[in-house]
Each structure stands twice: as structure tokens, then as C-alpha cells.
Amino acid sequence: MSNTSNAANALLASLRSQAPGGRMKLLAASAGLAALFMVLHKLLISSNKLSAKASAKKNHLVTNLGELDSEYDVIIIGGGTSGCVLASRLSENPNIKVLLLESGGSGKALIFTRIPSAFARLFHNKNYDYDIRTEPQVHAQGKTKYWPRARMLGGCSSINAQMAQYGAPGDFDQWAETIGDDSWSFKNFAKYFRKFEQFVANPVFSPYTSFSSPDPSVKEGEIGLTGPVEVGFFNYVSEASKFFVRSCINVGIPYTPSFNGANGTVGVSRIMTYIDSNGTRVSSESAYLTDEALSRPNLTVAIYAHTTRILFSEPENGNPRAIGVEIASTKDRDVAEPKKYKVFAKNEVVLSAGAVHSPHILMLSGIGPSEHLSAHNIPTVVDLPAVGANLVDHPIVDFIFKDKMGVSLSFLKPENVMDRLRSTRALIQYTIFKRGPLCSNMGEAAAFVRTDDPSLFPKDDFKEELEDSTPSKDSPDLELLCTPFGYRDHGAFTFDVRTYALHVYLLRPTSKGYIRLLSNNPFDNPSVDPNYLQTSADIHKLLRGARLCLRLAHTEPLSSCLTHSETRSDLDHFLHEKTDEELLEIIRQRVETVYHPACSCRMAKKEDGGVVDAKLRVYGVDGLRVCDASAFSYVVSGHTAGACIAMAEKLSDEMKAELKANLEEF
Ligand SMILES: Cc1cc2nc3c(=O)[nH]c(=O)nc-3n(C[C@H](O)[C@H](O)[C@H](O)COP(=O)(O)OP(=O)(O)OC[C@H]3O[C@@H](n4cnc5c(N)ncnc54)[C@H](O)[C@@H]3O)c2cc1C
Structure with a gap:
């Protein structure tokens, strides 16, 4: 409401101040279209709210915590990317009684999660986002960084950029080696990607076109066709992103039809997305929490069921056992003494609250570094120092250029009447055809490269030896991305000219941080420190990536798209002239999250800093597992949602088999 009336006021103001007689018709047309924009916008939102309310009613999402039964077979904490998969898959067996607890409401009820380009509109809104700020980053000019983390069903899959690339095969082989269990190796684990995927070919564009006439380089079986998560190429791709792909090929990055195949993920391509053929986001809520x-x-x-702690029995034969959870309504989060409820688990509690909140909940429950827990008056249940340690996140650096050819989508955040006209047209196009710029997922194309590739980084120009942190030679350590407009501060700041942006991020950082308690109030955010750029290798690899981005901006055909005569100091047309020292300082100043925190409860041997074993069971306690990005052994060389979904598919299969055996015993 406030956004639309702001738009109307801005439009009226511009009409009053600018309108000379000759432009009256154009302005009147703009006013008409802007009014239409507001009506469409309201209609979209209200129809969505109505259907969301109707569907919440029909689907019995429980909001009154007093209505819950006292006991379930399995309780899952966190209805996010991984939690929705577990709840849906486990309850396929009618004999397993499952409770899923989510701190937020329904994600698919929100219009801004449905429209692929709109997700940043939910950032900072405390009803939908935990609105986390990191500790000051010691190696990044002491600045704190904003970390969006979704509070809603579907979790971060409801607000992410929908890029369906899952990492490199070597990542999962390294997980298998770390934990000493071959079921995690790519050759065994890949079947869970195929299990969740439902590839739908876009008749207008697809590298594979269709499986009846496949691209010769893509083998059938390399992508799933019958899973619940629709993936495909239904995202909008701006002209500049197509030029980006061609410029990458021109500097020597090979074209690849698939980033997820057995041949590795190195190369450049348009990105496959979690956007369905109807132009709508596919989240793990929409895919797995179906009406059925x-x-x-x-x-x-x-929903609105915030877990405040896990409950344990007294140790009987050595280990304490997780027997249930304590919860409170999220709506009471500002109440001094919120009402608490207890629900019990006959078999297992599974923690799927994500890389920030899974370690947070463990520590609130007494599992973590004992001294730290005591400092917050929390009695220790299990002294497990690795909880919250080993946090790794992908750091990203952005470069912004002025668009010369009108290909930028900057108009989606309108600055003037012409922008409003174009965004109205885009909204109409989306409403009627479910196509067009609103279907941009922002990261429309990507390139994955290695910093030791001599064709991109010749030894004469890049002399420094950098430690190889990749798990195998088919794994990249940098990703380059293009977005159809430039922004800073996660979209909070845009430019008053049309822009286009290139980004580079580090896929295998060696810097490590932590999650720690700030208080013992379960509604407070924990302390988050990713420790960006702690190691020299990390910043020097980003420097190589920065040089490559700047080279691409000056390589045809992308170069002709950008106004390189532009001298504004907040744009980056002349950054390639900077010295390495100057560029390193710019990296320290600009580094941000690319939203992929992981490893804070990592799967590894206990003596190697592990929190969970190969079956994702927490060390030292029975009946408790962790299944989400926090359990990654190492962060994947790419985007993290796919590995979360596949991990949850794997655990569901294993738990179903174990529970079936248990149920048959009784
Ligand atoms: C802006 C953004 C863009 C991204 N872009 C991409 C992309 O393009 N492609 C990609 O693959 N990945 C992307 N990612 C990363 C990816 O989405 C996440 O790594 C992944 O979704 C994490 O899944 P998860 O299951 O670990 O946790 P989440 O999905 O975060 O789920 C955790 C859930 O637990 C709930 N919870 C937390 N605490 C409690 C509590 N106390 N009680 C009850 N519930 C609780 C939360 O509300 C949340 O629903 C992006 C992430 C963000 C934020």
C-alpha cells in the first residue's frame, strides 16, 4: 500500500513539476498506465492473500500451538529448504507421525516470493527475514554486513535467486572422504539431485530443447524428469547477459550446456533455475508441501512456532536422548515471558533451521562449547566445541557499469516517468503471459573458472602461488555472475542511470568464522562472524576474479553494451587502470555475502571438528540429527540450495528405512 501510494505521489509530483504542453499526452498516458500498474499490483496482492488464506485454511497449517498433539514420531525444527523435504518425504509413510515446526508463516502466500525478480523486497522485513548483521569484519575495513535469512516455510528457497547449480562432483567426493562414507560420493549422491528434479524444457529456449531431440552433449539421465522440484530455463535473460556469455567465450572460458553434469561445472552458460513454466518461483514449500x-x-x-530449545532425557547408558522440543509463538517474541509449550518425539528430532539457527538452537539447548554456554547461564548437556565453529560463507564483490544499449532492467526500480512506463509494461506482460523482465532471477548467466587456469591468468601477469582449495581439478574456485542492473547493499541502493553489473565470488574460501550466542533469549539473533578475507589466498583469488570481470567488461560484445566514457567515481569503467594494491582495498571495502553460509555443524569425524556423523546424527546425544546447509562438510563450489534438498532427500530415505524397521519390531 505505502509503495503504491509513494509511486502515485512521485508520479503526480513529476507531472506537476515537469509537464510542458507538448509532453502532456505522454504524461497523461504515463499517469493512466501508472494507475493501471497500481490496480494490477493491488489485484495481484489481494488475490494472492485471499488464495493464501483459503489454502492455509484448507491445508490446516496450525497456528494455535495449544492444538498440537503431545507426541509425534519425528519432530522437524525449521520448515525451510531442507525441512519441507523431510516433512513431506517422511510422511509419505502413513505410519510415521510427523510434526514440522516453522518460526515464520507460509512463504508461498507472499506475492514477492512468487514473482522471480521480487525477492529482495522482503529483505529487512522482520516478519519474513531474521535481518541479521554480522560482527564487524576485521579484514574488510571493520564493516558489519547484512545477511538475509528467510523466516517462512520454504526458508531461503522462498527468497533466493533461484539459480539451480549444485556444486561440482568433487565437492561430494570430498564429503565422502571427510566422513569416510561412500554414500556421499558424487556417483552415489547424485541420484538425489535426479530424485528432486523435474526438468521441463522451454520450447523457446533450452540448451537441451527436449529429450526427444537432445543436445548431443547432454546425456539423458543427467537430469531428473519426475521429481517434485521443477527446474528449467523459464527465467528472463536480458541481452547483456547473452553478451556476457559470448564475451566469456571470447576470453577463453568454454561454453557448457550443463553446470550439473558428471563432467564438472567449469564453463559458462545461461543458468538453469527453480522457476516453473508458469513463470513462478519453485520453493521447497511449493514443491513439497503440496495440497496432497x-x-x-x-x-x-x-507455523509461527518458534523452537526455543530441544528437550533431553537424563543419560541412561552414556548419552542423553532428545525427547522433544519447547516452543513459543513467534508472535509473542517481544513479550517478556512468552507462553511455552512442550511437544515430545517418540523417535527423533531433526534440526533443519539452517546454517545460522541450527547451531544457535543447539547451543540454546546445551549442546556446544561448555565454557561459552556457561557464560550465558545455559547448563551443558554435551560439551561439543565444534558447534557453531567452522562457519564458511562465499564472499562476493560487485562491479557496476553504465548501460549504453537500453538493455538494463534498472527500470524495475523506477526513477522517472519512462521507467514507470516500462515497469508497467513489464507488470502487464507478467500478469497476462507470466513472461518478461519480472521473470528475471537476476543471476541470469554465470561462468565457473579456476584461478590456476593459465589461459585466463597467465603466470607472467599473476605471479603469486595460491594454495589450491578445490577438491578436484574439475572444480572451480571462482564464479562470475552478471545481473541486469547494478545495485549496492543487496538492492537497497540503486543508481540514477541505467546500469549493468558483473560480480565475482569465491567458491572455496579458506577463511573461517563462527556462530556464537549473544544472549540466552531464543528470539535474539546470534553473533555471526564469517571472518571474510581472513586468509591471503582468499583475497588474492578475488583479485584475480576482479581482473577477469574488468577484462570481460572491455571484451566484445559486452564492451559495446557499456558506456566506457563514463567517469563517475561510483561506476567502474576505469577500475582496470588501478594497481593491485588499490584493487585489493576496493575488494576489502566492497565484499559482501552471496548468501551461502554453511558448515557450522559440519559432517566430519568428531576429532576433525565434526558435529554430525555420516547419518547426520549429533555426536554424544541420541535421537538428534542436523540436516541443512550447516551439515555440509565443506561448502559446495556453487549454489547451496540444491545440495540441501538432495541431503534431505537422502536422509528421508534412510530414516524411512530405519523407522520402518523400528515400526515392524513393535
Ligand atoms: C537472498 C538469497 C539468495 C540465494 N540465492 C541462491 C540461489 O540462487 N541458488 C541456490 O542454490 N542457493 C541460493 N541461496 C542459498 C540457499 O537458498 C540456502 O543455502 C538454502 O536455502 C539453505 O537451506 P537450509 O535448509 O539450510 O535453511 P533455510 O532454508 O534457511 O531454512 C531454515 C528454516 O528454519 C527456520 N527456523 C530458524 N530458526 C527456527 C526456530 N527457532 N524455530 C522454528 N523454525 C526456525 C527458518 O525460519 C527457516 O524457514 C540464496 C540464499 C539467499 C538468502
């Missing part, structure tokens, strides 16, 4: 799943009598999904 929600109507199962053995599945209960409680």
Missing part, C-alpha cells in the same frame, strides 16, 4: 501432502492425517505443519 498437507492433507495427510499423519503430517502436521505448525
